[in-house]
Amino acid sequence: MVSRIAVAGGGIAGLSAALLLARQGYEVDLVERDGPPPDDLGDIQTWQRPGAPQVRHPHMFLGLFRNLLCTRLSDVHADLLAHGVEEVDMTAPPGVAAPPDAIDLAGFGSRRATVEWVLHRAVRKQAGIRVHQGVSVRDVVVEGGRVTGLRVDGAVIDADAVVDATGRRSALAGAFTGAEEESPCGNVYHSRLYRLLADVPQPPMFLVPVVFAGGAGFGGGLYAHDNRTFAVVFARLPEDDVLARLREVGAFEAAAGAVPQFEPWLRAGNSEPIATVTPMAGLTNTWRELSPAAPVGYLPIGDVLCTTDPVLGRGASFALAGAVRLADLMDRNAGDLEAVGAGLRAYARDEVRPWYDDAVRDNAQRTELWRATVEGRRAPEADLPLAVLAALAGMQDLRLWELAQLRANLLAAPDSLDTPEVSKRLDAVLSSGWEPPVLSPGPTYTELTDALAAQTG
Ligand SMILES: Cc1cc2nc3c(=O)[nH]c(=O)nc-3n(C[C@H](O)[C@H](O)[C@H](O)COP(=O)(O)OP(=O)(O)OC[C@H]3O[C@@H](n4cnc5c(N)ncnc54)[C@H](O)[C@@H]3O)c2cc1C
Known part of the structure; x- marks a missing residue:
């Protein structure tokens, strides 16, 4: 009989899996190597998350994430709204009345740390979860082809199953996954978080971010987040040494200042930075397949299985969706961990893999367009996707x-x-004669690099 489950990793996948499984009556040990969040949400910027550096970057939470929260973790959804997260209705284009039969469709932007803070609150209140914070997972203990425990710093936690939610650098996955694929996203992120001052109106979400795609040579956006915070992000080609200067605070601010659409929020007196400029390189789309030979009871979810270009904003949704699917499989196949593993493998192959392929295609096309611009070539003619x-x-x-x-x-x-x-x-x-509108074009590549050059001088 399955009664004890160890969840390795306390990011979005691990926290939500722990909650869902404990609510099904399992005894859960949640092991996370980073320290706990601060008690007060107001101190959230002080939280150190070296285990998941993407936490410091802007996050959009798509409809899948929001819908799963509403239906499966409605207390977490309500608590997010009670703690300064605001949803954006997407049932109709901005300014257009939704038809009466419109489906319920919303998403939100939020500091990722705020979302984790709310998940941690729910975990703390939940009976049946023991949290081991500041503890590193080392190994899965296997006997006779079945998981019997999780080895952590200096101890073994007995468990009938181990949920691997340790993210894309999982140290556990290597032994248990077969096919592995990797494809570079073709971008490096530079972002910074700000807080609005006084009565400055919030940026609208989904009108801004302003995204400069289609041959501009770089991407950029301004994203409204929780509690009157917002983020500015630029993405550039990894080999672009000129825009690599975006890692410097002065160069980043000069670039942000060159985007007229950002001006209402970045104008002096309207906002203040609450973090430094943060880079993120080495971004890849990755795909791992749970090997049929993996020990019974090893159950990977979230970034362990698949990562996609952060620009597409999909990873957190897949992390939560993986936790939900795992909980459903546990429910449906009570006690039969072989069936749960097979179900997870099928879910990943049938429902997640197509999005990996989509991201690889998207990134290849975008990289070609960006390279043409940066190298001063004519961008290849491409139809709008x-x-x-x-x-x-x-x-x-x-x-x-x-x-x-x-x-x-x-x-x-x-x-x-x-x-x-x-x-x-x-x-x-x-x-009817309609033509696609030109999306907010923002500065050209040359205007952006000129702004950086002027900042030097
Ligand atoms: C720059 C950037 C921006 C992104 N923006 C978005 C976005 O806008 N929208 C979106 O949906 N997705 C976005 N993503 C993707 C999203 O952040 C990930 O898909 C999501 O974090 C996956 O959650 P996870 O729980 O699987 O893994 P993680 O969040 O990586 O969590 C893994 C956890 O495991 C812990 N851990 C690791 N190893 C060990 C160990 N040995 N022992 C104990 N604990 C361990 C880590 O500390 C961490 O807390 C972005 C990603 C990046 C890189």
């Missing part, structure tokens, strides 16, 4: 809007727009 075209045309046809948003929010499969209905609706919009 179907997902982008459908979202834009959705401003004319609300059914197209809905279909595009379902896909963008991971509530429909990557190929869900490849249908006769979508082609017919797109044809109708295009034949």
Whole structure:
């Protein structure tokens, strides 16, 4: 009989898996090597998270994440809203009234640390979870092909199953995963968090971020977050030595100042930085497949299985979705950990893998466009991706809007727009004389690099 489960890693996947499994009656040991969050949310910027450095970068939480919270962890959802997270309604384009039969569709931007802080609060209140904070997982203990425990610093925690939620650098996965694939995202992140001062209105979400794609040579956005915080992020090619200066505070601020769309919030007196400029390099799309030969009871979820380009904002949703699927499989296959492992493998292959392939394709196309700009070549002619075209045309046809948003929010499969209905609706919009609007273009690559050069002088 399965009664004790050890969860390795206390990021989004681990915290939510611990909550869901404890609520099903399992005894859960949650092991996380970083220290606990501060008691007061107001001190959240002081929380050190070296185990998950992406926590310091801006995070968008898509519809899949928000819907799973509402349906499966509704107390966490309510607590997030009670602690300064604001949802953005996506049922209709901005400024357009939603049709009466519109589906419930919302997401939010938030400091990732705020979301984890709320998850930690729920874990602390939850009976059946022992939290081991500041403790490193070393190894999975296996006897006769079955998991019997989790080796941590100087001790073994007895367990019938180990949930590996230790993220993309999992030290456990290597022994138990078969096929492994990796493809560079083709970007390096530079971001900084700010707080709005006085009565300055918040930036709208989903109108800003302003995203400079399509041949501009770099990407950038301003993201509204919780509690009147917001983040500015730039993404550049890894080999771009000129924009590598974005890691310097002065150069970053000069670049941000060169984006007219950011001005209302970055103007002196309207906001103040609450963190330094933070880089993140080495970003890759990664895919790992749980080996059929893995010991019974080794159950990987979240970034251990798959990571995708952060620009696409999908990883946290997959982390929560993996925890939910694991809980459902445990429920459905009570006691049969072999069936749970097989179910997780099928889930990852059928529902997550297509998004890995989508990210690899997206990144290859974007990298080609960015390189052409940075190297001063003519960018190759490229049609707007179907997902982008459908979202834009959705401003004319609300059914197209809905279909595009379902896909963008991971509530429909990557190929869900490849249908006769979508082609017919797109044809109708295009034949009416409508043309896709030019998205907020922001500075050109040359204007941005000029702004950096001027900052030096
Ligand atoms: C720059 C950047 C920006 C991103 N932006 C977004 C976004 O906007 N939206 C979005 O949905 N996703 C985003 N992501 C992806 C998202 O952050 C990840 O997909 C998500 O963190 C995965 O959660 P996880 O719980 O699987 O792993 P993690 O969050 O990495 O958590 C793993 C945990 O395991 C702990 N750990 C590791 N090893 C051990 C060990 N040996 N012993 C004990 N504990 C251990 C770590 O300390 C950590 O707490 C972004 C990623 C990056 C890199």
